[in-house]
Amino acid sequence: MPRTPFAVVSVLEGSLRAAVNALLAGADPYTTLKIATVLISASRLLRAVRRAARCEGLYAWVLSLLVPWLKMLPAVRQQLSKESEKLRHSLEPTMIKDLTAPCVSLPARGETEASVLKLMQTRRELDTRYWSDGRVTGAIYHGGREYMDFIGRVYGMFAFANPLHCSIHPATRQMESEVISMVTKMYNGDPNAGVCGAFTTGGTESILMAMKAYRDYGRSHRRIASPNVVACVTAHAAFDKAAQYFGIELRKARTRSDMQVDVAHVRSLIDSNTVALVGSAPQYAHGTIDDIEALGELAASYGVGLHVDCCLGGFLLPFLAKAGYALPKHFDFRVAGVTSISCDPHKYGFAPKGSSLVLFRTPELRHAMYTFVTQVPRRAAQTPPGSTRPKSPAPTLSPRPLTRRSGRAGSTRRPPSSARGPAAWWRRRGPR
Numbered sequence: 001m002p003r004t005p006f007a008v009v010s011v012l013e014g015s016l017r018a019a020v021n022a023l024l025a026g027a028d029p030y031t032t033l034k035i036a037t038v039l040i041s042a043s044r045l046l047r048a049v050r051r052a053a054r055c056e057g058l059y060a061w062v063l064s065l066l067v068p069w070l071k072m073l074p075a076v077r078q079q080l081s082k083e084s085e086k087l088r089h090s091l092e093p094t095m096i097k098d099l100t101a102p103c104v105s106l107p108a109r110g111e112t113e114a115s116v117l118k119l120m121q122t123r124r125e126l127d128t129r130y131w132s133d134g135r136v137t138g139a140i141y142h143g144g145r146e147y148m149d150f151i152g153r154v155y156g157m158f159a160f161a162n163p164l165h166c167s168i169h170p171a172t173r174q175m176e177s178e179v180i181s182m183v184t185k186m187y188n189g190d191p192n193a194g195v196c197g198a199f200t201t202g203g204t205e206s207i208l209m210a211m212k213a214y215r216d217y218g219r220s221h222r223r224i225a226s227p228n229v230v231a232c233v234t235a236h237a238a239f240d241k242a243a244q245y246f247g248i249e250l251r252k253a254r255t256r257s258d259m260q261v262d263v264a265h266v267r268s269l270i271d272s273n274t275v276a277l278v279g280s281a282p283q284y285a286h287g288t289i290d291d292i293e294a295l296g297e298l299a300a301s302y303g304v305g306l307h308v309d310c311c312l313g314g315f316l317l318p319f320l321a322k323a324g325y326a327l328p329k330h331f332d333f334r335v336a337g338v339t340s341i342s343c344d345p346h347k348y349g350f351a352p353k354g355s356s357l358v359l360f361r362t363p364e365l366r367h368a369m370y371t372f373v374t375q376v377p378r379r380a381a382q383t384p385p386g387s388t389r390p391k392s393p394a395p396t397l398s399p400r401p402l403t404r405r406s407g408r409a410g411s412t413r414r415p416p417s418s419a420r421g422p423a424a425w426w427r428r429r430g431p432r
Contacts, residue, residue, distance in 0.1 A: 055266055098126045099333050138284075141288070143350045151197065151352055155395045163393070176393040179345070183357050186318045187332040187341055188309075190294070192350040197359035200385045201395055203311030204238040206342035206358035209385045210307045211242035211276070211358070213340070213369040218275035220368065230260035230269045231278035234285055236309055239278060248275075253422060259288040267298055268279050276305035276339075281331040284315050289317075293329045294338025305365070308332070314343030339365060351396040358385070 024032055025252040052061030060197065070076050100122055111119075131140045142148050156171060166173040166414035189195030199204045211229065218224040228249035231239050235252075243250035253265040265275060277299050279290040292308055308331060320327055332341065341359045345351035360366040369385065 027329050054291060090226055100126065113351050148351065151350075151395050155352060158161065158395075172393060175396075179357075179393050179396050182344070182356060183314075183343055184359055187343070187359060188360060188363070189333040191350040194362050195361050197357050198366065198369065198385050198395075200356045202346070203309075203342055203344045204241065204354045204386055205237070206311065206344075206356045207236065207238040207307075207309065207343070208242045208245060209358050210340045210342060210360075210367045211239065211248060212246050213365055214276040214305050214307070215248055217244050217365055222275075224275060226275050227275040227317065228271070228273050228274050229276045229278060229422065230266050230274060232266075232280065232283070232290060232420040234259065234261070234281055234288075236280050236311070238282055239309075247272075259283075260284045261290045263291060263294045263298060266295065270298075270302050270304070274302065274304050276307055278307050278309065279331075280309045281317060283309075284312050289313075291329065292331040296335035298359070299337040299339070306335075306337045307340045307342070308338055309342050311342050311344040312347060315348040315350075331359065333359075345396050346376060349396070355393075355396040393428045 027035075048056070049061075052058055063135075071080065086151055101119060130136065161169050161172045163169060163172050165175060176199045179199060181191055184191055184195050198209065200209060214229065218227050226249065227247075228251055229239070229243065230253055232252045232255060233252045234255060239250060242248065251269045253269055254262050256262050261279065269276050275297055279292045279295045280288075280294060281288045292306075296306055310331070317327065317331060325428075332338065339361045341357065343359070344356045346353050346355040349355070358369070360369070
């Protein structure tokens, strides 16, 4: 008569019990407890070593364990203090230069309108002195002085609008919806198919909202209590901030020799608690574009989300083909596995600082972005992203007549054209 599974387990348990009893025969309770403690500690250590080997590497892991202890040594602490003081003194001249009429307390009497405007004009000239000659990169994105003055006038019309209260600001509500719709279609998303989004104060908040959505979506749909997200080591620091804010484990995948993410390493870092993968298009440090199509296939096969960070190139990549620089692969909602995208109009969209969007493939995923509070006396509350933002969508929408698709192709052509000369020189010269 064949044995049932229960009978087989009972036999194995009996054999295991006999072996353990024989091993510990004559041992006192303390020895038994010590052995159990050592085995549990060894198991946890091996698990940590295995995780370190898969993620940051054993060298970096060991270094992260030793550095806090090394910092406690008197000689090391003294050297760190010395270097910190040296750094502070080197930065101080930069921080206090060009001060104009410092005021650190509320004045006893108000200033005249003329005096305030004069001071603001002086400070404006100071704030444009160091970049107006075009020798700064990665900090200021604008369309020229006349264009900035135009955007400033539009901004002034809506400076005191509060987008949180959309019922009393119907025009602001409409403009926000229009911006989201325009950018959704720019990334080949179909609003009729459910692709939607939200207006935020910047790329960091867009990334924070996306990561919060993946955490909560994984919690409600897959019962994941300890979520993790897999991103490349070149991903923006906002993903580290999101991980710290929302209790998400951020696993870092290495790069290939061309500085694109190593998709094979990404695959090895995915497990049952993974809620999303991250790809950059492009990443900030080197300008390379991760293989979004490969990441999309990977995300779809494991049933996890894929966020594409387009904050830097958000208004360049969609127009590269028309500018004569077609990309070999897709990076937007044409990739089936892409479930969210972050994009900054305040960079190459030439909107004022504080304008960003986060787009979602489905309303259900966007729903997880919000925070709902129902235990509030007298009324329920819901907090959308950017509820404290000081800017309205109006200045973001205003470039519309000035930056139609034909014009976007022209402005998109300039950055890569300008970069080709230095890039060719670097290839000829090579690193020294």
